[in-house]
Amino acid sequence: MAQSEQELLEQLSERDYPHGFESNIEQEIIPKGLTEDTIRFISQRKNEPDWLLQWRLKAYKHWLGLKEPNWQKLTYPAIDYQDISYFAAPKAAPVLNSLDELDPEIKSTYDRLGIPLEEQMMLAGVAVDAVLDSVSVVTTFKEKLAEKGVLFCSISEAVHLYPELVRAYLGTVVPFTDNFFSALNSAVFTDGSFVFIPPGVRCPMELSTYFRINARGTGQFERTLIVASEDSYVSYLEGCTAPKRDENQLHAAVVELVALDRGEIKYSTVQNWYPGDKDGKGGIYNFVTKRGLCKGTSSKISWTQVETGSAITWKYPSVVLQGDDSRGEFYSVAMTTHLQQADTGTKMFHIGKNTQSRIVSKGISAGRSQNSYRGLVKIRKSAHKARNYSQCDSLLMGNRCGAHTFPYFEIHQPSAIVEHEATTSKIAEDILFYCTQRGLSRESAIAMIVNGYAREVLDHLPMEFAVEARKLLAISLEGSVG
Amino acid sequence: MLLEIENLKASVEGKEILKGINLSIPAGEVHAIMGPNGSGKSTLSSIIAGKDGYEISGSIRFDGVEIMDWEPEIRSRAGIFLAFQYPVELPGVGLSSFLRACVNESRKHRGEPELDASAFLALMREKAALVELSQELIRRPVNQGFSGGEKKRNEIFQMAMLDPKMAILDETDSGLDIDALRIVAEGVNKLRHAQRSMLVITHYQRLLEYIIPDRVHVLIDGAIVMSGDRNLALTLEEKGYDWIRAGQEVSS
Ligand SMILES: Nc1ncnc2c1ncn2[C@@H]1O[C@H](COP(=O)(O)OP(=O)(O)OP(=O)(O)O)[C@@H](O)[C@H]1O
Ligand SMILES: [Mg+2]
Numbered sequence: 001m002a003q004s005e006q007e008l009l010e011q012l013s014e015r016d017y018p019h020g021f022e023s024n025i026e027q028e029i030i031p032k033g034l035t036e037d038t039i040r041f042i043s044q045r046k047n048e049p050d051w052l053l054q055w056r057l058k059a060y061k062h063w064l065g066l067k068e069p070n071w072q073k074l075t076y077p078a079i080d081y082q083d084i085s086y087f088a089a090p091k092a093a094p095v096l097n098s099l100d101e102l103d104p105e106i107k108s109t110y111d112r113l114g115i116p117l118e119e120q121m122m123l124a125g126v127a128v129d130a131v132l133d134s135v136s137v138v139t140t141f142k143e144k145l146a147e148k149g150v151l152f153c154s155i156s157e158a159v160h161l162y163p164e165l166v167r168a169y170l171g172t173v174v175p176f177t178d179n180f181f182s183a184l185n186s187a188v189f190t191d192g193s194f195v196f197i198p199p200g201v202r203c204p205m206e207l208s209t210y211f212r213i214n215a216r217g218t219g220q221f222e223r224t225l226i227v228a229s230e231d232s233y234v235s236y237l238e239g240c241t242a243p244k245r246d247e248n249q250l251h252a253a254v255v256e257l258v259a260l261d262r263g264e265i266k267y268s269t270v271q272n273w274y275p276g277d278k279d280g281k282g283g284i285y286n287f288v289t290k291r292g293l294c295k296g297t298s299s300k301i302s303w304t305q306v307e308t309g310s311a312i313t314w315k316y317p318s319v320v321l322q323g324d325d326s327r328g329e330f331y332s333v334a335m336t337t338h339l340q341q342a343d344t345g346t347k348m349f350h351i352g353k354n355t356q357s358r359i360v361s362k363g364i365s366a367g368r369s370q371n372s373y374r375g376l377v378k379i380r381k382s383a384h385k386a387r388n389y390s391q392c393d394s395l396l397m398g399n400r401c402g403a404h405t406f407p408y409f410e411i412h413q414p415s416a417i418v419e420h421e422a423t424t425s426k427i428a429e430d431i432l433f434y435c436t437q438r439g440l441s442r443e444s445a446i447a448m449i450v451n452g453y454a455r456e457v458l459d460h461l462p463m464e465f466a467v468e469a470r471k472l473l474a475i476s477l478e479g480s481v482g
Numbered sequence: 483m484l485l486e487i488e489n490l491k492a493s494v495e496g497k498e499i500l501k502g503i504n505l506s507i508p509a510g511e512v513h514a515i516m517g518p519n520g521s522g523k524s525t526l527s528s529i530i531a532g533k534d535g536y537e538i539s540g541s542i543r544f545d546g547v548e549i550m551d552w553e554p555e556i557r558s559r560a561g562i563f564l565a566f567q568y569p570v571e572l573p574g575v576g577l578s579s580f581l582r583a584c585v586n587e588s589r590k591h592r593g594e595p596e597l598d599a600s601a602f603l604a605l606m607r608e609k610a611a612l613v614e615l616s617q618e619l620i621r622r623p624v625n626q627g628f629s630g631g632e633k634k635r636n637e638i639f640q641m642a643m644l645d646p647k648m649a650i651l652d653e654t655d656s657g658l659d660i661d662a663l664r665i666v667a668e669g670v671n672k673l674r675h676a677q678r679s680m681l682v683i684t685h686y687q688r689l690l691e692y693i694i695p696d697r698v699h700v701l702i703d704g705a706i707v708m709s710g711d712r713n714l715a716l717t718l719e720e721k722g723y724d725w726i727r728a729g730q731e732v733s734s
Contacts, residue, residue, distance in 0.1 A: 429535070434570045436554040437531050437563075438580075438640065439587035448583065452574030452623060 029088040036060065038086050039187055045087065046156050046190075049163060059176035059186035066180045069314075072343040073372045073404055076285065076312050084219045084250055086188045150203050150234075151196040155223055158194035165196055169227055173256035173293045173320070181252040181287040181314075185221045189254065192222035197232040197263070206462055208237040219250040226256070228263035230296065235266040237465055251310075252287045261296030261323065266304070268461050270469050273309035275476075278367070280339030283311025290317035294326035294355075302329035303346065304460045306469040308476040311340060316374065318347035321355035321383070328357040331457040333469075335450075335476055336369030336401070345375040345406075350383035350416070359390040362454050365401035366477060372404040379416040386416040394424045395453055397446070397477075447474035483543070484509040484679045485530070485648055490540035492522075492529055499525045501704035502540070507648070510676040514690055515683045516715060517701035518723050523683045524567050526701070527650045530681075531564040532557045544648065558584075559591035561647030565637035565654050567683075572624035577636070578606060580624050581643050588644060609642040613669040630657035638666050642673055649673070650681045655689040667692030687719035700726060 030041060039060055043053040068079070145152050151162060158166050176186035193209045209224070228234055238255075251273060257265050267290075276283025286309075292301035303317040319328030330346035348357035357377065365371040377388045394403035405422055427449055435445035451458070451470050458466050485507040492500040499522050507513050517523055529536060532554035542549050549557055572580065585605075586596040597605065610620060613635050625633050634654050641649050651670070655663055670693055674680070682693055690698070690712060698714040699706045700723070708714065708726055 428570075431570050431572065433528075433531075433533050433554060434566065435572070435580075437558055437566075438584040438644065439555050439558040439591075440584060441555050441587075442553075444583065448575050448580065449572065452572055455574035455623075 029085050032085045033082045034086060042087050048159060052159060056187050059183050062176055063183035063187055066183055068180050072314055074312055074341045074343050079250060087190055148201050148204055149198040152207055153194055155192045155194045169225055169258055173258060173291050174254050174289050182254050182289045185252050185254040189221045189223035192224040195226040197228045197234045199229040200231045203234040206235050206237055222253045224255040226265055228259045228265045230261045230263060233264045238269045250285045255290040257292035257301055259294050259299035259301050262298045263296060264300040266302050268465055269305040270465060271307045271309050272472055275309050275340050276311040278338045285312045286310035288315040292319045294319060294321045294323050297323040298325045299323050300327040304331040307334040308472045313342040313344050315344045316346055320349045322351045324352040325354045326352055330359045331460045332361045333454040333457045334371060335364040335473060336371045337476055338367040340369045343372045343374055345373045347376040348388060350379040350386035353384045355383055355386045357388045360456055361392045362457055363394040363403050364450055365403050366397040368400045370402045374406040376408040377418060378410045379413050381412045383413050384415050388418045390420045392422045396426050447477055486543040488541040492525060492536040492538045494536055499704050503706055507679045509679055511696040512680040513697045514695040515699050515701050516718055521701045522704040523701055524652055527564055527652045530650060531562055559588045563641050563644055563646035563649045565641055565651045567652040569625050569633040569637055571626045573626055575624050577620050577624045585643055609639055612642050612672060613638045614665050615639045631659060631662050634658055635666055638669055648679050652683045655684050655686060687715045690715045
């Protein structure tokens with residue numbers, strides 16, 4: 001039996017944001033500011049081929065002509081893009097062949113985050129890529145994966161090792177012209193993970209990346225690319241944390257997924273960037289573009305996300321259902337407390353015939369936070385018999401928070417079937433009384449009810465991740481409910 | 483005395499529901515409360531269990547200690563259990579993990595070590611057998627999609643799991659079919675012992691044929707107007723409440 005929620009709560013009850021420590025790792029940080037020279041510096045520092053530098057520069061020029069989007073239900077002070085440092089790297093050699101070579105301080109950073117890399121390697125059989133600030137510090141299990149032909153490394157390495165693959169797919173799902181933040185990311189991205197699963201291979205283990213922002217005054221712009229070839233399968237997990245700081249830090253990532261014929265990608269995120277304190281001071285601004293392309297017939301891409309962190313979340317993991325009979329899924333729990341703001345949801349673009357999508361979104365708002373679901377289901381004329389099912393639930397705690405649902409549907413194919421359900425609820429007093437009558441404190445009762453509410457989504461996470469996500473939901477609520 | 487209630491008054495939004503209840507239950511005794519709809523039986527149970535939202539005066543002592551200021555969870559851990567008239571559903575909350583958390587809370591309160599998974603499972607199996615609650619129901623979320631009768635059975639199962647000193651059963655019999663009534667009542671009887679007291683609220687004498695009470699109290703319009711032995715239940719079944727009301731009017 002899984003550890004009960006209550007036990008987990010107890011273990012964690014004294015903690016506030018447990019990942020808020022700062023590590024003293026020797027860092028190389030470039031001065032703040034963004035010019036062409038910054039981009040040239042990054043590219044040179046990473047020893048990149050010219051085509052990539054040129055691509056970055058094009059993205060930068062495009063970005064200069066763009067304005068930050070303002071349609072979302074988020075309010076935050078203007079971001080000064082010249083007040084950010086675009087590159088921070090640990091001074092020790094960034095590319096390692098084994099864990100022994102890893103800077104002990106970096107290793108202990110990950111240990112304190114509860115990501116003991118060695119243990120993960122041995123016990124869970126999860127291959128880990130750890131990204132600290134701008135660079136990937138270690139990728140475990142490389143050899144074992146190589147036996148199966150699975151390529152899993154940092155994107156910087158991939159540029160050198162598998163240039164033709166990177167070049168063939170980079171920017172094909174999220175072009176730099178897509179939006180303000182994708183343009184910025186394309187210009188300045190520093191690291192991220194690269195995964196390639198060859199045809200017919202079921203990846204023998206969960207692949208996972210932990211992103212950590214450590215350096216002060218920096219932004220993190222990671223870029224992840226995952227390709228699942230014909231008849232392949234991969235499950236990929238992403239976790240994120242950042243130290244507790246009173247400044248706001250920008251995180252603008254791009255994730256691109258490509259699934260070929262009958263290929264399947266399951267992408268899970270537990271996002272726990274520092275959300276700021278209870279007065280809204282500090283916290284990560286999280287502007288992320290995630291998109292999957294179901295390129296092949298009968299391919300499948302599924303996003304599962306548990307979003308508890310960040311001061312601001314702007315994130316719409318999407319699926320383009322191009323291949324006939326392809327399937328896209330989005331399962332989300334977004335929890336906001338204190339003064340957090342989340343505007344998150346998904347887009348499902350149906351292009352191929354018989355394409356199916358499923359959206360399950362569970363918003364949880366507490367404190368004075370604002371939580372919006374924004375979703376678009378677009379069914380093109382070509383998408384005969386496309387189907388979509390969307391369910392958007394909101395749970396409100398207290399009456400100073402807000403929950404908003406913005407579902408958009410654009411349907412150009414009459415044979416399509418689209419279903420949408422939405423509910424808004426509060427935790428009723430009689431439910432709380434029932435739980436406290438049985439001996440639970442009000443706080444653990446709420447945590448339990450919230451976990452129950454989110455269960456449908458949590459059940460889609462791989463086991464170890466689900467346990468972590470439950471803990472997170474419980475801790476994040478502490479002190480924010482009356 | 484395990485439970486001593488003195489001059490308990492409760493009102494909601496200016497409306498007085500309990501009008502000075504006096505009730506004492508010694509350890510090991512089973513008392514029954516009968517009374518017409520709306521007379522205040524569930525309100526009394528909720529207030530003993532610590533529910534918020536009433537203006538209250540008077541005193542409730544449990545094991546000799548005043549508990550009027552105690553939160554519901556503290557009363558629960560101290561050994562007060564309420565089997566609800568209308569048990570709520572907890573969507574997505576697994577019954578076993580819910581109960582494990584609850585059981586461990588009261589164990590912690592008593593200074594006992596928490597039960598590990600296998601000991602807990604064994605305990606669950608044993609107690610489920612007591613009220614013949616199926617394993618299938620145990621695997622489901624708490625009360626979610628349970629039938630009315632299954633919910634009631636689940637309440638007694640939880641009572642068995644939590645092993646309280648004082649159990650209040652609020653109309654546990656209503657909604658149970660004939661066989662279920664017998665099974666649940668037999669389960670309750672097995673849980674009777676010299677250290678455990680019970681307050682059984684019911685509309686029907688039938689339940690009291692199984693669970694034989696030491697005392698029967700009649701609650702009308704927020705006050706206990708008559709108390710007697712088990713024969714009082716028989717009289718009520720036969721004559722209803724009007725004769726008591728009539729008697730009150732005569733005497734007042
Ligand atoms: N929160 C409340 N607000 C207003 N009135 C209430 C509230 N709670 C109880 N009452 C009223 O108090 C009275 C007693 O209710 P209670 O539920 O205690 O009755 P009962 O004896 O348990 O009835 P039944 O046999 O139908 O279960 C009823 O008239 C009820 O409407
Ligand atoms: Mg009642």
